[in-house]
Each structure stands twice: as structure tokens, then as C-alpha cells.
Amino acid sequence: MNPKRLAAVPVPEFVxxxxxxxxGERVVSDEVPIAFSYGGTTHAVMMATPADLKDFAVGFSLTEGIIADPAEIVGIDIVDEGRGIDVQVTLAEPVADALHARRRHMAGPVGCGLCGIESIEQALRPxxxxxxxxxxxxxxxIVEAxxxxxAAQHLNRQTHAVHGAGFYVPGKGVVAIREDVGRHNALDKLCGAVAGAGLRGGDGAVVVTSxxxxxxxxxxxxxxxRxxxxxxxxxxxxxxxxxxxGVTLVAVVRGEDFEVFTYADRISFPGAVADVA
Structure with missing residues (x-):
């Protein structure tokens, strides 16, 4: 990748x-087209922050169902094309063949939120x-996470314009964090980082700013x-x-307060007064 490509850059402004x-001057986050190519064919193009792209490639491949394990990726080459970046992913042969068959039956172009999806059923897949x-x-x-x-969002501290996704392990804190202008991208990058580090998803909580x-x-x-x-x-x-x-969904975490929407029995509330009808 171009060593001059930065996640955040200073720009002049009038205030x-x-x-x-x-x-004056403000530091802003960069946002560039990031293409994911498999076997020489572009699968999706995302507008994203040009950082942690190998984690992004692994996480995207996992969450889009292209691979089931990071070991199924043989290599990742990052090519700066000037106006954008091509992340070229080489898959193990059986996985590459399966993706080729999937692409051959795709109905048409797709949006960036659900890449490689050809039907409503796939968008709402189990x-x-x-x-x-x-x-x-x-x-x-939960409040601590x-x-x-x-506190760990260094890029957001500079730009005030990016999302964060972290992996919180009780007793250890946030052990991995990734940031991006896109909330989906930040979470994909985190998934890649956690999987690449050999951490077990069941040992911690995913925390997002979106x-x-x-x-x-x-x-x-x-x-x-969970x-x-x-x-x-x-x-x-x-x-x-x-x-x-089977995921416990905790949202609107503001200060000491939050709301739980699923599986609240997995959370203890020491010191809180119960007022549940």
C-alpha cells in the first residue's frame, strides 16, 4: 500500500x-473506495478508512460467508490504485471454487451494505x-466496556467522525479495537482482528459506537x-x-444507564433497585 496513504489528514479551514x-486546521478522516477482489474478480467495493485492511479483508470474508475460517485465505495483497485500493484476496482452492459458483448464479449488482447477496432470502439469512x-x-x-x-478511539479523538468497534473481555478490558468511517466496516475489521489473534468470540462482548x-x-x-x-x-x-x-442486545448505553432488549437474564445488576412489573 502507498506509505503516504493516511487514515487521517490535516486540512485548512475557516472557523x-x-x-x-x-x-485554522482540522484533522479529517480519509475515505476511499476499497475493492475486495477474489481470484482476480471484484466482489464488492466499500467506502472506507484506509487502515487495517488485512483485518478488513479477513473480517469481510468471514461475515459475508465467503470463508468459515481465516486459514482458508492463502494470501492478501493490497494494491494502491491511486483513486482507490484493491485488496486482492487469494482463497484456498475449494473455497475459491465455491465462491466462483456463487458468483456465477448472482442475479445482478448489489449495494455495499449486503455484498454478494442475490435475494431477499439471503439478506435475511438464518x-x-x-x-x-x-x-x-x-x-x-457494560458501562466500563x-x-x-x-477512550481507545485514537482516530476519532483526532477527527470526531469515525465509528469504533471493540472486543471487551471481563477482567481484561477492551483487548481489540478498530475504527472506520463506516460502522459495518469497523465491525468487519474487528472481526478480522479478533479471529486473526486467535481469540474466541464467546469469551467477550462486541461493543460499537453506532x-x-x-x-x-x-x-x-x-x-x-453472545x-x-x-x-x-x-x-x-x-x-x-x-x-x-441467542445474542444479548444492550443499547443506548449512556453514562451509567442502558437498555436491554434480549436475554437480560445474563446480566446482573448489583446494587440496583428492582422496579419490574
Whole structure:
């Protein structure tokens, strides 16, 4: 990749503050087309932050169902094309053959939110059930996880314009974090980082700075996490999908407060006064 390609760059600006105008400078996040190519054929193009692209390739391949294990990727080459970046992924032969057959039957072009999808049924594909497991969280750990994610967002601290996705393990804190202008991209990058580090998704919680749409639940389930925590609200389909997947959905985490939409029995509330009808 071009060594000059940075995730954030300073740009000049004019600032109006308290009735006066001055020249200044702001650090902004870069956003470029990132193409994922398999076997020399482009599968999808995402607008993303040009950082952690190998993690992005692994995570995207996992969450889109192209691979089931990172070991099925033989190699990743990142080619800077100037106006965009081509991430060329080489798959093991059986997996490459399966993807080729899948592409041959695709009905037409697709959008960036659900790449490689040819039907409504595939968009609403059954999710992996991850409900079995021993992990439980205390309410203070949920608050800690979201605070720790915010504190670890170095790129957002510079730009105030990117999403974050983190993997929180009780007793260890946020052990992995990835950032991107796109919330889906940040979570894909995190999935790639967690899988690449050999961590088990069931040992921790996925924490995100965005709203919770169905794709975020699907991706967390692919990783194997039983907890998905977010600072914003969920959609109805996200709640229904989390119920099917066995994922505890915790949203609107603001300060000490939050809302639980599924599997609340996995969370303990020490010191809280029960007021449930």
C-alpha cells in the first residue's frame, strides 16, 4: 500500500467562533473506495478508512460467508490504485471454487451494505445460534466496556467522525479495537482482528459506537459473541435477529444507564433497585 496513504489528514479551514472568523486546521478522516477482489474478480467495493485492511479483508470474508475460517485465505495483497485500493484476496482452492459458483448464479449488482447477496432470502439469512456459553456480565462491566471503547478511539479523538468497534473481555478490558468511517466496516475489521489473534468470540462482548441494525447482529453472531453493546438504539429486525441468534442486545448505553432488549437474564445488576412489573 502507498506509505503516504493516511487514515487521517490535516486540512485548512475557516472557523466562525463567537462572531469572529479565523483561519485554522482540522484533522479529517480519509475515505476511499476499497475493492475486495477474489481470484482476480471484484466482489464488492466499500467506502472506507484506509487502515487495517488485512483485518478488513479477513473480517469481510468471514461475515459475508465467503470463508468459515481465516486459514482458508492463502494470501492478501493490497494494491494502491491511486483513486482507490484493491485488496486482492487469494482463497484456498475449494473455497475459491465455491465462491466462483456463487458468483456465477448472482442475479445482478448489489449495494455495499449486503455484498454478494442475490435475494431477499439471503439478506435475511438464518444466523448462527451463539446462545450456549458461560459468559455473564455485570451492569458495571457494560458501562466500563463502552467507556473503554471511547477512550481507545485514537482516530476519532483526532477527527470526531469515525465509528469504533471493540472486543471487551471481563477482567481484561477492551483487548481489540478498530475504527472506520463506516460502522459495518469497523465491525468487519474487528472481526478480522479478533479471529486473526486467535481469540474466541464467546469469551467477550462486541461493543460499537453506532445504532444496531440487523447486519451488526449478524456480524457479531458470526464472530461468536453472545453480547452486543451499543451507544445507540436498535431496529426491530435487529432485536428479532438477536433473539434468534441467542445474542444479548444492550443499547443506548449512556453514562451509567442502558437498555436491554434480549436475554437480560445474563446480566446482573448489583446494587440496583428492582422496579419490574
Amino acid at each position: 466562525l467562533r463567537a462572531g469572529s472568523v479565523r483561519s 444466523v448462527r445460534f451463539v446462545g450456549d456459553g458461560e459468559l455473564r456480565l455485570r451492569s458495571e462491566e 463502552v467507556r473503554a471503547l471511547g 445504532r444496531l441494525s440487523v447486519e451488526m447482529v449478524q456480524k457479531a453472531a458470526v464472530l461468536g459473541s 453480547f452486543l453493546l451499543a451507544v445507540s438504539a436498535p431496529t426491530l429486525l435487529a432485536i428479532e435477529t438477536a433473539e434468534q441468534a
